[in-house]
Structures are given as structure tokens and as C-alpha cells.
Amino acid sequence: MNTKDFSGNNAFSGDKRALSERDICSKFITPAIQQAGWDLQSQIREELTFTAGRVIVRGRMHTRGEKRRADYVLYHKKNLPLAVVEAKDNKHSIGAGMQQALAYSEALDVLFVFSSNGDGFLFHDKTGLSGKTEHELSLSEFPSPAQLWQWYCQHHGFQDSAVQLVDTPYYDDGSGRSPRYYQMTAINRTVEAVARGQDRILLVMATGTGKTYTAFQIIWRLWKSRQKKRILFLADRNILVDQTKNNDFKPFGQAMTKITNRTINKSYEIYLSLYQAVTGTDEEKNIYREFSPDFFDLIVIDECHRGSAREDSAWRDILDYFKSATHIGLTATPKETKDVSNIHYFGEPIFTYSLKQGIDDGFLAPYKVVRIDFDIDLQGWRPKKGQKDKYGLEIEDRIYNQKDMDRNIVFDERTQLVAQKVTEYLQKTGEYQKTIIFCDDIDHAERMRQALVNLNPERVRESTKYIMRITGDDNEGKAELDNFINPESRYPVIATTSKLMTTGVDAQTCKLVVLDQRIQSMTEFKQIIGRGTRINEDYDKLWFTILDFKKATELFADPAFDGDPVMIYSPKPGEEPVPPEAPGTIEEPAAPYGEDGIPEGEGEGEPYEPVGPGEPRKKFYVAGQPVTMIGSRVQFLGPDGKLITESLTDYTKHCVQKQFATLKDFFRHWSSAERKAEIIEQLKEQGVQWDDLRAEVKQKRGNELDAFDLIAHIVYDAPPLTRRERANNVKKRNYFTKYQGAALQVLENLLEKYADTGIEHIEDMKILRLPPFDQIGTGLELINAFGGKAGYEQALHELEQALYDDKSIA
Template sequence: MNKKSLSEQDICTKYVTPALEQAGWDIHSQIRQEVTFTAGRIIVRGRLHTRGVKRRADYVLYRQKNQPIAIIEAKDNHHAIGDGMQQALAYADALDVLFVFSSNGDGFLFHDKTGLSGQVETELSLDNFPSPDTLWQWYCQHQGIAEQHTQTVVQAPYYDDGSGRSPRYYQTVAINRTVEAVAKGQQRILLVMATGTGKTYTAFQIIWRLWKSRQKKRILFLADRNILVDQTKNNDFKPFGQAMTKISKRQINKSYEIYLSLYQAVSGNEDAQNIYKQFSPDFFDLIVIDECHRGSAKEDSAWREILAYFNSATHIGLTATPKETKDTSNIEYFGDPLYTYSLKQGIEDGFLAPYKVVRVDFDIDLQGWRPTKGQKDKYGNLIEDRIYNQKDIDKNIVFDERTYLVAWKITEFLQRTGEYQKTIVFCNDIDHAERMRQALVNLNPERVKENRKYVMRITGDENEGKAELDNFINPESRYPVIATTSKLMTTGVDAKTCKLIVLDQRIQSMTEFKQIIGRGTRIDEDYDKHWFTIMDFKKVTELFADKDFDGDPVQIYIPKPEGPIDPPEDGEETDTATVAGKEHPTPADGDENTGIGGDEIKEPRIKYVVKGVEVNVAAERVQYLGADGKLITESLTDYTKQCVKKQFATLKDFLKSWTHAERKTAIIEELSEQGVFWDDLRDNVCKKLGYEMDAFDLITHIVYDQPPLSRKERADNVKKRDYFSHYQGAAKQVLEALLEKYADTGIEPIEDVKILTLDPFSEIGAPIELINAFGGKPGYQQALKALENALYQTAQTA
């Protein structure tokens, strides 16, 4: 048999798979083919979206169900034996695999990351592929896993409810690394996983495997928000069933094995309130600390006392934002992260929603404001004479007109893109959140008339608003639509359908910024939530450009001798509540009675409230998340030129591809994947010119400076050339209708044969009848191709 004539699939079937079976690999339990492990990046185009290419490995080999151990990338026999190696190595890096193979059917190129086979890369014959036991022995030796742990801990199965749900590839890596670390005796473990990537589900599978293997028998799961504990107990941890309980201050029952608790429920300011001391120090052998970047990270915190009390237990910290300041360090306590899965990687893989940024700057923010001599605010307070800038706005001074303008821009955006999109407006403090609520209510009277809960203030001090938090989170509950808040919804709120995040709060803490952005990163296919928008009024999104935004955490905590703790840096997690110009205390963060964190306060201060100051939009721009994960700050047209010229360096190159393309839609989709934002281009260019263009004219005009024609002009040119005289009857009617559809909607719809099921085609005849009017499908496709050639005839000869 001539191997050169075989496809890649034939090479796998006839050579690769038989070689694996001969080496002792079980085709049913140890070999998986065409393993897709990412979802494909979501590419946003205006109000539409598409999925990019998914990453797929030809073979993933398993020693047991939990543990991928080898990758094989196969190619057809026109390729050299090692041509798939670099691709396979990239997959192996993602999947945390140590043994990597490439094959073209002649044999294997073997890359051994452990070096235990004798060298890094070796060519193997088809009958010399390593056995499962050989690779597993090398794996355990390299990882330092003792033999007694391989059968019990490392090979303990995941929980499987029969639904087909299994950990995603990055969750598998986090779980396996953690289970192996525990088996080797590591006592402090930190996992860093971006918001929305399933930290709690990952924690559940870690605990399940350690619990089922009896490596860990009594486990405590700690969180600092009641809603986090309840969500965990009722959702991801539900399979623990009767073995699980939630600790309360009312009673302690030591007969359970899995315990969930608020820090606040087991600790207090006095020994009598420290419920955790009713357990012996060695009662728990595993403690999982959720959102460990908050209070538990502080060395002198009461919460850290709990961890110190149960010092002999293994401690696993979970966070999306490892906190490293001069006073606080996760890394000092837990050590370097055992595994990190970032926001950038989650978006790239298609598991997290990408975002678009709408940045709005006001003149008063940029230029500052100074009161006239002796000017008083609307409550009669004499305004201190100085220049007030953006740092002061809504903190030291309030401008009613600015609040109204922010609310108007939010309303305008929602009216244009969808008035029932779940929206969180992050305000400076509780007073600001209430003023914003009022402004939004007044600007949306029809929606509020439909339901008074269209806009709600959800803050830690107000029970009516807090009671609506579950409804805001629930995708099936339409109301509330808009939630104004300050700190309460920063974390612990799994609002999967949130499509708009508004930043009117000055944020300098990278930790807090990441947490806020995380409110929008979840994807919900069922409710058409694939991406979200960030509307920024306070230049907060400049933090996207910070080198630390999505990088590895850097430890900057320096243990110091006994002494006073320095005050937090400006912009760190502090908040205030103001009533009629004066501040008042609010419930403490995480108070068990409130169920979720409230609003930390500083010393009281006067906040001036000024009315009658003109405020205008100084600049407004839309920024896009590019394929490299960075915000595009150049003009949309410049960015489009750059994207298109990567693919088509000259007009001649573009025309050639466009002319010979079987489907013009394929080129349009290809340019979408390169980063062309079609809907936004049309909004920008067509509105200025006053007429609609199709994708062809948009590109030739923007990128190659060609004079554009409208869709109607192109259609009229075809009519003038008496193009339809070649056809008769139904065929002529179909082509005339296709031309009209092109003029109305562009080239993409007419290339989809389903258009024949719609009006006016359905009035001419059934789809099969219309196709037969051209002598069958090939004739119809040929006529459509000819129509397209006629549409672009002038351009093609240019």
C-alpha cells in the first residue's frame, strides 16, 4: 500500500492505533482520539459573535481516567516523522503532559520531558512504542510520587454523576497537581484561577478524591460571604450529601466529615465567640480557603488565627487575584501558586467572555473645578476653596449634573443595545449608589412603570435591595435589571448573565479591579451571554495596560518587627456611606446577619453636593479586546488596515482572493477571525458617507483607498447591463429577488441556500423547484457565482 496516498485519518487507523494496542494500551479506557480541550475563543463583531478554532489533540493517552500522560500528533505521510512535534508540545504544555509523540505512520518521534528514557528526543519504530506501565513508572519517578500513593490517592477517581460533566483541561491540571502535592506531603497550596473558571467545582473534585481515598477524612471549607457558602453547599458540593454540614454559631456537631463555614460564624473578638476552638486543633486534616486574597491573607487578622489553630491540617487557598501588598501576602503564607489559569488564557480558550470597553471622559473630570469665592453647596456648606479633580468627585464633592450625565449615557447605551441587559453600576459609596439609582429611575420612567425593580440599589446597608440580589443573579428573573452598588457586588456574586459593567468608582487596587471585571466574564449560552461591555467613567480601564493586570503575582510583602500597621494605600478596599452631606457607619464586611459583605468606612468628612454646574462629554471612544488579549487603542480604521494587510498585502491580492473564492462569506469570516469588526466598521464608515456598503467596499475603501459604491449602486449597475436577459421564468425571478436581497442586506445572506425558504422566494415556488429551474444545484450555484461576478465586475478589472 502506498502510504503517500493515505489521509491523516487513514494513517491513524492503519498504523498509529495498532502500534498503541500492540504496546499494551487499551483502546477503550486509555486511548482517546481527537480530544477537543478548548471551546474556541469568542470573537465579537459589533452585536454578533462567532467562535474561533478549538484546540484538538489527535491522541491523548491515559494511565488511568484521571491522568493524561501522553500526547500524539499524527500527520499524513507527506510530512516528516517529526512535523507534528511542535504542535504536540504546545498541547502538552497546556494539558501538563510529560511524554509527547509525533508520527507520520513510519514510526514515532518521542520527546521525553523527564529525560528518564535516556535522552530528550528519540525516533522509535512502530513496534517500539512505550507501554502504559513504562510511562507511568517514569511519570511517578519524575513527580516524586511514592508507590503506596499511586493506587490510593493519585488514581482515586473524579466524582461522576453520569451527566457527562467532567473537569475542563485546566481544572484537571489543577486537581491533579493538588492531589499529587498532598500525596507528597505538601501542607500549603495556592491555586490561582480567574473568576468564572470554576474554582469551587475544582475544589470539590480535589476534596472528593482526597476524601474517597481516605487521604483526608475531615475537611473544612471556609469562605467569607454567606452567599458563597450557600451556593457551594447547594450546588457543587451537593454530592457529599449527609456527610456534609454548615457550621453555625448555634450548635457544633462533630459527627460530620465535610464542614462548610463562614469565617465570621466560627470566630469573634472574644474567646467565647471563637466557635472553632470547640474542635480540637487536629480535628480537620484539610482546610480549603475560598477567596483567600481577602481577610485571610492578612498576617494579623482574626481569620488567620483559625488557620494557625488548625496548623497541622493541609491548607489549600483558592483565589482569582492573589493579593500582594506591603501588608498582605498570599505567597508568604501559601508559597508560589501550584497552578495559575489567568483571565487572558480563559478568554483565549473560549471559557470566559471577552469584553469591549466604552470609555467616557467628562470635561469636569479632566479640567477640574474650583468654587467661586464664598460658594456654598446645596446643603449650605461653605465649599473649601481649592481645585477639585477626578480623585475628589463623588468622594469629597458631588456634581448633580455629572451624576445625571453618567445615568444618561448608561440609559442611552441600554436603549441602543437592549434595555433588559443585566447591568451593575459600581459607585464610589452607598450615597453615590443611591443618587445613581434615583437618576436612572428618572431617566427610565416607562421601564420603572412596568416594574419598580427595574433599577435597584443593592448595598450592604439596605435590606430591600439585598433581598433582590438572588433575583439579579437568577437568569430567569428579569428584574432587577440595573443594580447600583459600591462594594457589595464586587465579589461572590455569580451573575452569569451580566452584560454591562459600569465603572463610576475610582479604583486603584488591581485586586479589586480584577474582581469587578470578573462579574462579567462568565458565559451563559442559554441566555445569549457570550461577551460583555465595560463602560468606564473614571479611567479605571487604564489598569488593563498595567503589566501586572494578567501577569504572575509578585511577592512584595516583607515581614517586619512588631509595630503599627501602615494605613492602606489610596484606592484599596475602603468605602463610605453619606447622608445629607455627612457620613455614617455601615455594617461590617461579611457580617453574618447581612449574609454578604457591606461597606468599610473611614473617618467622617464633609462631602459637598453642588448643583448647577455644566458638565459635558469631552471624549468618548470604544476599545476592543484584540486577539493578543490587549485592548486596541488605535482608530478602528487603522486597526482594520493592519488586520487586513496581514492577510492581503495589496489590493491585487485581495481582489484575486475575492474573485476566486467559492463563497465570499468565507473571506468575510476569515477576516473576522483576523480581528475585523464588521458591524462597528459599518456604524463608523457608512453613517459618515450616508449609505450602506457591503464587506467588499468597506475593505477596498478603508484599506486600499478605493472609491466605494453602495450596495444599491452595485445592484443598479447589474440591472443596467441587462444581466437577467440570459434567464427566463422562475430562474429570472429568483436572480432578480437575490439582487434585491443583496441591495438590502449584503452578500452573506444570498450565499446561504436557506434564503430560498423566505419571502419573496417562497411565493415563487418551493426551494427544490427554484433550484430545478436552474437545472439542479450545480446550475443554481453557477448562476449565483455569475451574479456575484457581475456585482463586482468593475472592481475586478480595476
Template sequence: MNKKSLSERDICTKFITPALVKAGWNVHDQIREEVTFTAGRIIVRGRLHARGKKRRADYVLSYKKNLPIAVIEAKDNNHSLGDGMQQALAYGEALDAPFRISSNGDGFLFHDSTGLGGPVERELSLDEFPSPEELWARYRQYKGLDETARPTVEQPYYDDGSGRVPRYYQTVAINRAVEAVARGQDRILLVMATGTGKTFTAFQIIWRLWKSKHKRRILFLADRNILVDQTKNNDFKPFGQAMTKVTNRSIDKSFEIYLSLYQAVTGVEEEKNIYKEFSPDFFDLVVIDECHRGSAAADSSWRAILEYFSGATHLGLTATPKETNDVSNTDYFGEPVYTYSLKQGIEDGFLAPYKVVRIDLDRDLEGWRPTKGQVDKHGNEIEDRIYNQKDFDRTLVLEKRTPVVAAKITEFLERTDPYQKTIVFCENIDHAERMRQALVNLNPKRIAENYKYVMRITGDENEGKAELDNFINPEERYPVIATTSKLMTTGVDAQTCKLIVLDQRIQSMTEFKQIIGRGTRINDDYNKHWFTILDFKKATELFADPNFDGDPVQVYNPAEGASPVPEDEQGVEGGVGIAEDPAEYGADEGETWTNDDTGADDDAGDAKITKFYVDNVEVSVVAERVQYLDAQGDLITESLKDYTRKRVREQFASLDDFLRRWSGADRKQAIIDELAEAGVFWDDLIADVRKKLGDDPDPFDVICHIVFDQPPLTRKQRADQLRKTGYFDKYDGPARQVLDGLLTKYTDAGIEPVEDVKVLRLDPFRSMGSPIELIQAFGGKESYTDAVRHLEAALYHSAN
């Protein structure tokens, strides 16, 4: 047998798999081949989308179904033994598999990342591959898992046969948490971006600990009723009769899985602290959802619950670990055992990418100062100072500002999709109500269809809150637009939200991440694959902060205690001036909240006016620009043209190089797709050059003009130039008709349909004959393909 003539798949089938089986690996339970573990980054193309390359490991070896410990990257025998090692290293790191292996069928290059001594890499013959027991023993030693931990870590995850199994990063999070518990770690933190399935991950962790009897009674804590109900009715449903939701009425101690709101078991008065009806050692495990809130602060009344059950293992879940001078998740839980970030989720294709439309208003940039003695519309004299963005809609309302923002929102919706779910984040309840009114007045047609087209959903008003479920339900069209402040920042599973509007000054990184997370979910059934952020308050400048997608850095020092809240932090989450009803966050009576935003004037005697309303100051848009995520997940700050030049020149060193690659490509569309995957935003770029290149220019001309400074040509100009050359004179009859029709099709629709033989089923070709007859006019399919290729070559040569 000549190994050099075998394909990579043949090498796997004939050499690698038999070597694994001989070493004792089971092909049914322990060996998985061609394992695709990412979805492929979403590439947005106008209103359509495509997927980038998925990551696929040739082999993943698991001791048990849920315990991947080794990755093998295979190559054909024309490669060296170690040619697949760098891929294996990358895949092994992602999958948390410490043994990374490369093979070409002659043997194995074995990389051991456990650091337990011996060579890091060594060559093995096909007969020397380690057995499952040998690698599992080394894995357990690496992870610090003794014999007593085996029943816990070897317990499989829940599988109902529906095909829903943990994604690769969920598997890593589950395994790391279970292993930490099995080692005896009592405080554990998992950080997973919004939309990546924290609750499902928590369920699988609890399931394995519960089924292995390592933890018998578990408490799941959340601070919003919707979070508890969603959890109970969806991800936790398999617990069945073993599970109950705790109410503030009575305690039944016969269950094993308890779900509870903080508010349901605590109160200011001692007799309302129902949790004390349980003994301190009743629970073995307490899981704290959204642990950056609620009990995060050391002096929070809700922290008392955790302190009461301090003997249990505490597992914190959050997308946004909180690290301020007053609150520290890592001080309480320790460093995260695993972090899966928004950036990684977008790169893997599990989270939706976004673009930012930054809109600057003149008054926001320049500020505003009243004239001496000027009064507001209620006759209150306005304090003489310069008011700027941090004052607007908090201490001073420029009433003409809100309709300007609402008009830009309406303009965007009408230009894209007027029924896309939209959340408008405002400074406070009063601002959210004024924004609702402005949007209603700008959308009379939509309001006539259904008055719920725009709704204010805030914690102070029951009618709006009652529509929250309809807003997040993909099957319900209304409400379309929700104006809010704090209520929808977290815990709201808005799967089809495509537009997030920021008219709120955000200084808290935690709050910013939570708000952005409202748009990151993907829903294939409802064509939700990306979202847009309209930013009126410079909030998206936080994307440039290294902490946006980095690991949490502890700044809290318990020895120093809480520090004063800086002025800029007041009014944001964690500050002292949150202008919302306590119901917005579900706070109990024991929490410290302020509610200075009733929307009413303060006319009680000589009381200080806290908010001025000015109705005669004009406000206008002075700048608007679009920012995109590049292929690495970073927000592009340069112009789209400059960015395109940079990306294309990374692929093609010169115009000649580009022309050579373009001319030599069997399918021009393949190069267009390749550049899209590298980060070229075709639709937005084409929109940017439409005046010069026509409504739907050829991507070839877009690149030649923008990147290589060639004279602009429209598709029609390019086709007309080819016709003038007499190119078709060498053809006659049906063949000439077909080629002329293809050139017309290029003029109308671009190069993609020309390269697809199915175009012959469409007009004008249908009137010329059947596809088979038209192809035979060229002498067969190969000759037809050659003729199309020559047509393309002449088409692009004619103007260069």
C-alpha cells in the first residue's frame, strides 16, 4: 500500500483509528471523529448573512462522554508527523483537553500540556498510543482529583435524546465547576457572556452533582421573578417532582432542588426571614444567578442568606463580574474557574455580531448655559452653570432633544425593518415616558395598527410591565419598541431584539455589558443573526476599555471598606442615585435605593428644584458615523474605506497580485466570499461608493477603485466596453445568444449568477432552449464552462 496516495480520511480509517482501538479506546463512547465544535462566525451581507469557517477537530477522545481529554489532528502522509500539531494545540486549548496529538499515519507526535514531568512532546509509534485508563489517570493527577472524586467527575450530563447537548464551552464550564466541587472548593465563579446558556450550564452542573449524590439539596437564588420562572419551566424541568419554588408563605422541606427569589425569603423584620426556617446546614450547594447583583455587596441585606448557609458550596454565575471599590465578586468567590467572553462567542458564531451607529447632538457636544435669570417652562429659575451630557434628562431636560432622538430611531427603523424588536434605554422613568410619547407621535401609522407598537416598560407601571413577556416572545409582534431604563438591563431573554438604542449615559462597565447582552442572542427561526446599536450618549466608547472583554480585576479592598461613589458614577448601577422605582431591580425593603424621578415638579415650599424643563432650545444632529466589528471581534474606529484598504492589502500585495488571483479563480464569487470572511463589509462599502459606481457595482470594481485607485466603472460600462471589442464575433447561433444573455445578466445582477449553471433555467435563456440543449451548443459542459471562464477574463481585461 502506497501511503502517499491515500487521502487524509483514508489515513484516519486505515491507520489512526485502528491504533486507537488497539490501545483500548472504544469507538462508540470514547472516540469521536470530525467533531465540529463552533458554529462559524456570522458574516453580515446587507439583509442576508453567511457563516465563516467552523472549527473541526479530526478526533476528540473522551474517557467518559462528557470528559474530553485528548485531541488528534490528522494529515495525509505527504505531511510530516508534526504538521498538525499547531492545530491540535489550538483545539486542545479551546476544548480544555490537555493531551494534543498530531499524526500522518506513521505514528503520533504527542504533546502533554499537564506539566507533570517528562518530555512535553515525544514521538510514539502506532503501537505505543496510551490507553484510556493511562490518560485518565494522568488527567486526574493534573486536575488534583483523587479516587473519592471519581464518582462525581465521571457522572454523565443529562441527555434526553433530543440532541441538545452542551456546546464545547458549556462542557468546559460544567467540567471545571464539577471538578472544583469534587476537589472541595467551596466558592466558585463562572463568567459566561449573555446569551451563552448560563442557566443550562448551571442545570448540568447541578444535575451531575445531584445524580452522583455529591450534593443532595440545592438552592438556586435569583433576584427577579422572571429568572426563577424561566429557569423552573425550561432548563430545570428535568428535575421534576424533586424541585419546588420557594414562596414567602410556607416551607416544605421534602424537596431537594429549591428555586427562590431573594425577596421571597427575606425581609426587614426578622420573622420575614423565612430562609431561617431551614437549618444552616440544610443545603449542600447554593447557586447564585446574576451574582454581580443582589448579594454582591458585602453589606447587602441579601448577603445574609449566603452567610447563613456559609457551610454550603456557593457557585456564582454572571456575564459581568462586578469589581468596584465597594463590590467584588472575586473577593467573595475567587478567580473565575472559566470565562467565555462576548468576543469569543461572536468569533465562534454562537453570539450575534453588531455594528454601532454613533450619533452626536450639538447640545451634547457643546453643552448649554442659561441666560442670566432664565426660567424653565414651569417658571423655575435655572441655576446658572454649563449643563452637559451628564445633566441632560437628569437635572435638566431639553424638551426638543427627545424628538430629535426619536426621529433618528424612527428613520432607522423605516429604512431597515419597522417591526424589528427595539429597546430604547433612557436615563430614568420620566425620560422613558417622554421618549414613548415622542415615538408615538412620529409613528401614527404604526400606532393606528396597534397602540402597543411603542410601550414604556418600567418598574413603576403595571401595564407596561405586563407587556414584557409579549416583547420577549418571538411569536408576538407587539410591542415592537420598548422604552425603559433599568428594568430590561438584565435577565430579559429578548431573542429577537435587533436594535438597541442608548440614550442613557452609562459609566458602569457591568451595566454596559448587560445592556449590550440584550442583543447578542441568535434566533435562526426569526432571522435574528446580528443587531445594531444606536448610540446618542457616547456609551459605546466603553468598547475601547480593556476591561470590556477582559478578565475581572479586583479593586475592592475589604480592609478599606466602601469608598465614596464618584460623582460620575452616581445614578448608575452600584451608585447612590438610581432614578428608578425599587421594583426595577426587584429590591427588597432592606436595600438602599433612591427614587428622585417621579417626573413631577417639586413645589413644596422652598424645596430645591431638582430638575428643570426647558422647551425653547433647539437641538440638532451634527455627526453620524457607523462602526463595525472586524474579523477579530474588535470595533473598527477608522473609516470604512481605510479599513477595507488595509484588509485587502493583507490578502493582495498589489493590483497585479489581485488581478492575477481574480483572473485565475475558477469562481470569482470565491474571492468575494474570502474577502467577506476576512472582514470586508461589502454591502456597507458598496453603499458608500454608489454615487461613483452605480446602484449595484461589481465588487471587483469596488476593490480596484477603493484599494488600488483605479478609475471607477459601473457594471454597464464594463459590459458595454466588452461588446465594443467584437468579442462575440467568434461565436454564432445559440452559443452567441447564451453568452450575450450572460453578459446582460452580469449587467443586471453581477458575477454570481453568471457562474451558476442554473441560470440557464431562467429568462431569457428559457426561450432559447433547455439547459442541456444550450450547453450542447458549446460542445458539452466542459466547453461551456471554458466559454464562461473566457467571457469573465475578457470582461475584466477589457477595462484594465
């Protein structure tokens, strides 16, 4: 058949239905879009991949899931996505791609949506300004850039000055870096809200999704358009201000300064400051009053879930003083308790990008949780009558349980056991992976540091900075914070902390987060989990593990963990802000010392909780009390964002039975394998944790099992044999009678080695160089005793068959 293109010229001769989707794009859809006035270089992006693909963890291996990719995204001046076009081949109808295109448009925040099979376009207009919500267009009727931009501005109600602001481009350093799709949405929505005159704006973006870079692009566009000429960026940690100034905000150059509590220079345009640097209890410390109330036209508040959310906060004074400015709040965790509300102050978020979305898109790292329970935590402990702690203080007579551990009472053996489990995990998975251990207070962090030092003497001899306490009161520790978060710095590896590292610490390569802290605040919990969610593929950081010793990860099950922020109260003018508690809310106790439990000043200390005016909390220290691990379970993040909870045994069953439905299937595979070590490694990669399984079985049975018997017993409930029992069975069957001399000695020693250490070791030919084999002869001599390598391997294979001669299974 002869097909004409949209301009009426003969463009294609043949069966259009035989063309591929790519051919339909190049011959019909792209020319139609270009003919409408869209520039191929600056306004049209074909096959735009806008997510990274979810990281899928399988044991200790990982892969990437499918990436989301739009066939076409059309932009206004590279800044703003205006339209999505989904293409199908000509075997499909013109609207076959519409639902897929609509899904992409939701993600990309696009108003105009098209589907095409090369015959024309189905146009979905979310504004309704074209006359209909959905209707067909011929190839020659595709809207021009000017038409869609006009409808866009009309839909948003932009006047001329607003159009100029929205038109202002992003900062481009020439490196090709551009905002991710969700960052672009956050930036555009914020700029547009300012253009409409909105003066209180809230952005909610999960930790690790680039809030500071997003803030920079917002400020850049508002500053370059001269809509906002003097801008204040507020944060609550020195490291956050310095990171921002030296990294994302660097392009502001000489126009930027950091405010200190000394002399103020009013000739700059971009100001960065700690809240604490411009506030204080004494009037002379209130440096911000040296600026006139209308000096700043824009204030951006980083981590605004902290002090600025509290009505009576000293930090809030700054915002009230500069109330004529536009205020933009940034947070990963909007605070909504009965007396603290971000939403009451800023209004509903204009954009939310959650942890779940970030993990689904592949921009944030998924996690697995290992919950470890101790007998003393769950069963409780009561002192004997008149019992004193190790410092001679009589212990208050009551039952102490998990909520008291390390806060009201300290057990040396418990601290030691936590440190031991952390050390064992690192020794099995990598001793140089960055690790943060969250403790209840500074005292706890120091005790944990000491315990870890004594358990890791070789690493500490390499560097005394292998383990560091990084808390607000310790200058040496704080000085190492930059090195801890620097992927190129090997040390420190392990950081014990309390409050200092909960917020804003950009630990890109942190692979282990240890929770030995009782956490009741959902806000704090989200911030802590956020320390591990960053991805750094250059350093193989794509997922992380949470070791939980105090049930903190039970908060994952709370509906508030990853939902949209819900405003809990909205007092009317003159009304006291004390509404009823909302269901599902974990209420935070009022901070008795400074803001959110952090003293005024640097905002980086962790004091003891007082029990009365001026009194420190009593804490008892007990030594010599045995502590035992009574359970552990592994939890993995499922595709629905929920944790999949299984015991170690159940998880192993699930892993193995996916491949081998019955014991007979597993035995057949095991018996036919040339090397059993390959099966062991394969199952390890798929999630079978051999060391943990062996430890669990040894604790219950008092002996160690071979890998085969571990699986047979745990997965298929078969009665197990120990390695020694299997070795003795081989001896009883007179297996060795056909060998003599050096060959017989080698096989007898291989059998003993199997009984001592397992199947993997005897399969490695290097074993022949080690004692006691090296006393019999050289490696080459021993192999030649079997007539060469083939003969040796045949003898070893027969030995393995004799070891696993389980006729009842076969």
C-alpha cells in the first residue's frame, strides 16, 4: 500500500503494519512533532529513561529492576516538561499507549499527554483548554510549543512577570548534570508557587534524594530572575552549612557568605547560617536583628522538622522577624505531633518524594533488617535485695527491661554482646564497610567504642581511627566526621554516636546501620534510617543492612513510616495549639534540654535526661550478669515497601525450596555436582547465611553439621549426621582397600580434614601443600601417587560419593 505522510508527500511505500515501533517513530511521529515547531536538540528528548531501576537484593548479590522510559518528553526551554508521547507500532490502535503515557505524565508532572501508532495522535489535555479532555489529532495537527506553553501558563494563571520567572533556566555547569525527574518537579512547583505569590512553601523529600541540590536550583532561578535578590539559607548543623557552601552552592561564588555571630557584612546576596549563629538568649547574640525585617526576600529552612516547627522555638523567632520574606521549608520528615506542626506553619507540601518512591525508582538503597533479641531485654531483670552496682550505688528495686537498657541501667555483658555481634557481622561481610552505631547517649557511645576496640585489636593496630566516637562533646571525634563521610577515606570505619549523626550526614558509603538506641520518634527514626539510603555505585554501595538490638525497626510497621505527611492540628486564631492526639502517631516527649533534646549552641550535644530541677538521671552499672541472644530474624524489603519477616530457618527454607522442592531433588543436584563448594557458594549468593545457620544449629545441638546436613535438616526436616559420623561410615565400608602407599595416606587425611572442617576445604587442591600432607610428599608427588591429576580428582569424587551414600534419600 502507498502511505502519505502528514504533509501530503509520498513518504512511505509498503505495509505500515510491518514496521517496528522504532520505525514508526522515525518515519512518522518524530517528523510530525518537528513539523509542529519542536526543536529536536533542545526541546525533544526521545527514549528518556527517568528512573534507575529498583535495586533487587538476592542474598549478598544484587541486580537492577526495569527502568521507566518514556518514548518522548517535550520540554519548554529544557526547563520544564510539557508533554509526554507514547509510541506503539501500527498493529496497535492510536490510543493503545495512552494509559502508559498517563502513568508517565503523573510521575513527570506533565499536563499534555499523547499516544500514537503513526496514523495520528490521541491527545489527553489535563487542562481542558483545548476544548476536550481527550480527542484524536491527525499527524499534521500536533500542537506547537507556543500553543502548549500558552495553555500551560493560562492553566496556572501566570501573569507576565510570573512567565519571566518560570522561563529562567536552571544552572548548567556544562557537565551534563541535570536535575532528576522528581527534583525537576520539586523545583518547578516551587518556582511556580513563588510566581503565584505563595509565601509559605513546604517540600518533603526523603533523605538522600538531593534536597540541597534542589534548593540550590530553586534559589538560582529565583535569584537569576531577580525575583528574589537577598536570600538566607538556614541549617542547624555546622557541617550542613559548610557542605552546602562548598558543594551544591559553590556556583554562587563571591555573592555568597556564611553568617557568624561576629560582624555582619550586608553587601552579599546569598547568606548561609546556622540557626544558632543568629539566635541566643541574650539580646546581643541576636545577630539577625542587625538586618532590617525586610532585608531578605527569601528564606530557605533546611531540616525544617527541627526547631522551626515548634511554636515557642528560639529558632522560630528568625522566621517571625523576617515574616515578609518567602519561606521555603525542606525536610525528609515533616514533624506532626500534638504541639509541633510543619504543615500548620508552611501549609500542605507542594511536593512529596518518599523513601518508598526513591527505593522503587532505584535512587535510594533498599535494606535488610536483622533483629537480634537478648534474654535480659525481653524477660526483664530484677536486682537482689540491697544489690549494689559496680560503683557501690544501691540499685533501685524494680524490674528493668529493654526500655531501661543503657538509659537507666547498664549491663557490661550486654554492651559486650552487641559489640561482638557487630564485629562478627563485619568480619563475615567486610571489615572496612562504613558503620554507624546509634547509642542512647554519649556515655553509651563511649562504652560501645571501648568494647569494639577490644574486639578488633588488629584493625585498631592498623589505625586507632578504625573506631571513633563521633558525638557533640568530643572535638577529636567531630574532626573525623568529614573523613567518615568521605568515600575515599578508609578511616574511620565504625562510628559510635547518639544524636550528632542522625540528621544531614551524607554518608554515601554507609553499609551498616546499628540500632542500639530506643527510638520512639518517627521523625528521628526516619532520619536515622536515611543514613544508609544513599547509593554510591562507584564504591559498590547499593543496599545496606540494619542490625536492630532494641526493636526500633518495629516502627517500619507503623502507617506513619512512609505515608504522605498528615497534619495533626490546625489551631484557629487565638486557640491553644493542643489538639487531641491523632491515631497512629508516635508522640515525642518534649525536649527538656534545648531544642529536640539538643542544647543551644552547636545543636550537637546529647545530655542526660534530668529527673528533677538540676538533677542528672540516675544510671546503674552492673557487671557479671550473663546475657544471652535468644533469637534473631532477617527481614527484607519487599516490592510493596513492606518488610518481609522470616526467621533464619524459614528464610533458608524459602531460599532453597524455590530451587529444590524436595530433599530428593536437592540430593540429586548435590550428588551430581562436580564440586560441592559451587552449590554452597550458589546458595550463599541467593541468601543462605551459612555461618549463622551453623551457629544456630550448634547452639541447639551442640555440634556442627556439614553443609548438606544443614540443608537436609533445616529445610527438609531430615535427621542429620555430623561430619564425624559421615567420616566413620566411610571407614566402616572399607572404602580405602583399593589404595595403598601415599595415595592411601592422602585419602585418610582428606577424610580427617572433612570431619574437622567440611567439604569445601578438601575440594581445594592447595590443601596438598599444607600439613599433614606436606609431610607425605610434595603436591606433585601426591597427585602422581594417583596416576596424575585425573586420577586424583576421580579418587576425590569417589570419596565424596562415599560420604553422601544416602540410599534412603536416592
